[in-house]
Amino acid sequence: MPAPTLVALEAALQDSETRYRSLVDRLLDGFALCDASCDPDGQPIDFRVVEVNPAFERITGLSAEALVGRTLREAFPELASDWSEELGLVALGGEPLQLAYHSSLGKRLDLTAYSPRRLQLAVLVRDVTEPKRAKEERAKLEQQLRHSQRMEAVGRLAAGVAHDFNNLLSPILAYSELLIMELALGDPRHEELEQIRHAAVRARDLTRQLLSFGRKQLGELTPVDLREVVHGLEKLLRRTVREDVRIELRQAAEAQPVRVDVGQIEQVIMHLAVNAQEAMPGGGLLVLEVREAPPRPDADGTHPGRQILLSVGDTGAGAEVDAETAGQLCDPLFTAKEKEAGAGLGISAACAIVHAHGGAISIRSLPGKGTTYEICLPRHVPPAEQPASPGEASGLPRGAETILVVEDDEAVRATTHRMLERQGYRVIAAQGEDDCFEAARDRSRRIDLLLTDVVMPGIHGKALYDQLAALQPGLLVVYMSGHSQSIIAHHGVLEPGACFIQKPFSVASLAGKVREALDRNQEAGVRRQESGVPESPPRGPSRGNMSR
Numbered sequence: 001m002p003a004p005t006l007v008a009l010e011a012a013l014q015d016s017e018t019r020y021r022s023l024v025d026r027l028l029d030g031f032a033l034c035d036a037s038c039d040p041d042g043q044p045i046d047f048r049v050v051e052v053n054p055a056f057e058r059i060t061g062l063s064a065e066a067l068v069g070r071t072l073r074e075a076f077p078e079l080a081s082d083w084s085e086e087l088g089l090v091a092l093g094g095e096p097l098q099l100a101y102h103s104s105l106g107k108r109l110d111l112t113a114y115s116p117r118r119l120q121l122a123v124l125v126r127d128v129t130e131p132k133r134a135k136e137e138r139a140k141l142e143q144q145l146r147h148s149q150r151m152e153a154v155g156r157l158a159a160g161v162a163h164d165f166n167n168l169l170s171p172i173l174a175y176s177e178l179l180i181m182e183l184a185l186g187d188p189r190h191e192e193l194e195q196i197r198h199a200a201v202r203a204r205d206l207t208r209q210l211l212s213f214g215r216k217q218l219g220e221l222t223p224v225d226l227r228e229v230v231h232g233l234e235k236l237l238r239r240t241v242r243e244d245v246r247i248e249l250r251q252a253a254e255a256q257p258v259r260v261d262v263g264q265i266e267q268v269i270m271h272l273a274v275n276a277q278e279a280m281p282g283g284g285l286l287v288l289e290v291r292e293a294p295p296r297p298d299a300d301g302t303h304p305g306r307q308i309l310l311s312v313g314d315t316g317a318g319a320e321v322d323a324e325t326a327g328q329l330c331d332p333l334f335t336a337k338e339k340e341a342g343a344g345l346g347i348s349a350a351c352a353i354v355h356a357h358g359g360a361i362s363i364r365s366l367p368g369k370g371t372t373y374e375i376c377l378p379r380h381v382p383p384a385e386q387p388a389s390p391g392e393a394s395g396l397p398r399g400a401e402t403i404l405v406v407e408d409d410e411a412v413r414a415t416t417h418r419m420l421e422r423q424g425y426r427v428i429a430a431q432g433e434d435d436c437f438e439a440a441r442d443r444s445r446r447i448d449l450l451l452t453d454v455v456m457p458g459i460h461g462k463a464l465y466d467q468l469a470a471l472q473p474g475l476l477v478v479y480m481s482g483h484s485q486s487i488i489a490h491h492g493v494l495e496p497g498a499c500f501i502q503k504p505f506s507v508a509s510l511a512g513k514v515r516e517a518l519d520r521n522q523e524a525g526v527r528r529q530e531s532g533v534p535e536s537p538p539r540g541p542s543r544g545n546m547s548r
Contacts, residue, residue: 030056030125044088166482170504205263244283272312279316306379313372397515401448440471454481
């Protein structure tokens with residue numbers, strides 16, 4: 001094969017240079033080729049720019065004329081002096097080096113330096129400055145994350161406080177009810193005890209409302225006339241709001257039935273009433289209205305069914321409420337009060353409660369016309385009424401069965417013991433699993449029902465019941481907890497449908513729940529007889545409290 005001619009070699013070299021130049025010019029990343037300037041010992045001390053591509057000019061904001069022939073330190077005075085030594089090692093054949101660089105134009109650049117041949121340096125530059133829109137989106141996401149974390153912290157705090165707080169409320173609520181039952185209706189102490197009981201109920205409902213907000217769970221839903229809920233709050237509202245704020249109730253003549261967690265709906269009304277009071281610093285009129293809402297079609301044109309309207313309005317200054325402000329109504333970190341930005345969870349907690357009930361909340365406000373919050377709740381259609389049972393007609397349900405009460409809190413245990421004894425039951429009160437097993441192993445007596453806390457040190461209520469049921473065949477169970485049943489079931493502690501009562505409970509609710517559990521399972525009595533376990537001895541004095 002003949003040797004290539006000089007012309008052919010020149011053509012091949014020119015073609016190679018053309019392809020190289022085309023490739024470099026089309027790079028999206030900036031590219032600069034530099035030759036090393038060395039000291040007498042041959043060590044690189046700086047690098048002079050030989051060529052740059054268009055992307056390098058665009059990214060750095062410097063033209064090729066301003067770069068070629070200058071050293072990197074001259075072209076980029078912000079370049080850290082200690083980079084010279086690191087770049088020198090790369091030019092001597094070292095590993096590629098990656099650097100971060102902030103230019104005088106405010107750009108953030110990523111630099112990759114490598115050596116195509118000894119004492120030569122190639123630099124690739126990529127602009128990694130975050131676009132303004134992306135930066136705004138990232139800031140928004142970070143704010144949402146902080147918001148979510150704060151709300152999660154509120155939920156954890158509420159859950160942690162609820163258990164101990166409910167245990168403190170249990171004896172206050174129970175003993176006030178027991179004393180009220182023992183007093184004659186005309187006794188002057190009746191009103192004072194009723195106020196104590198009512199305050200305990202309000203504190204209990206506040207705890208449940210906090211749990212609902214933190215965990216988005218409801219307590220027990222009860223069919224009620226919404227007019228009665230508002231009327232029952234009137235006295236407390238008059239003591240809560242300032243004297244210069246008048247209260248006016250406007251209620252429909254006919255019943256307005258809803259199925260709600262009464263305590264939480266009361267909290268909604270209180271939040272909105274306090275908010276209305278603050279909107280009237282010089283006094284004014286607070287109006288609470290309950291009536292059937294006019295039909296309002298959904299977005300698809302269909303009607304959601306009959307709704308009950310609860311409105312809470314004031315005669316304050318009012319303000320123009322645009323769509324954006326109305327959309328932020330339920331944001332816990334939003335407020336229209338500049339001096340109190342981020343303060344309080346009142347309106348957002350009200351929104352959470354209303355939405356959890358399947359309702360909707362809106363705001364109407366105009367300058368000089370005041371502000372009105374409107375809440376729409378689904379109308380409750382009650383089933384056909386059933387005749388009252390003899391037990392219901394004659395007062396609180398009673399019984400003579402033996403009940404094992406397991407509760408680690410001494411005050412709650414003693415209170416529950418007293419409440420059940422008053423209704424005629426034999427009660428064995430146990431602090432923990434050791435006391436339980438001691439009572440259950442005594443086969444000379446039958447334990448009809450286990451009333452146990454769900455969350456206790458060492459063992460939870462479900463596991464305790466499973467073990468005791470093996471010692472006492474046919475044993476029934478009622479679980480109790482400061483958390484709602486839906487929360488307990490959601491965490492897998494109880495199976496759905498378990499007989500459950502939420503603490504703190506009233507005498508009536510405890511008596512009804514225990515009687516319900518004992519009466520609804522007739523098959524348990526049949527299984528007990530087949531097992532040969534002796535029947536309970538004749539009713540006599542309580543066997544006392546076995547708690548340690």
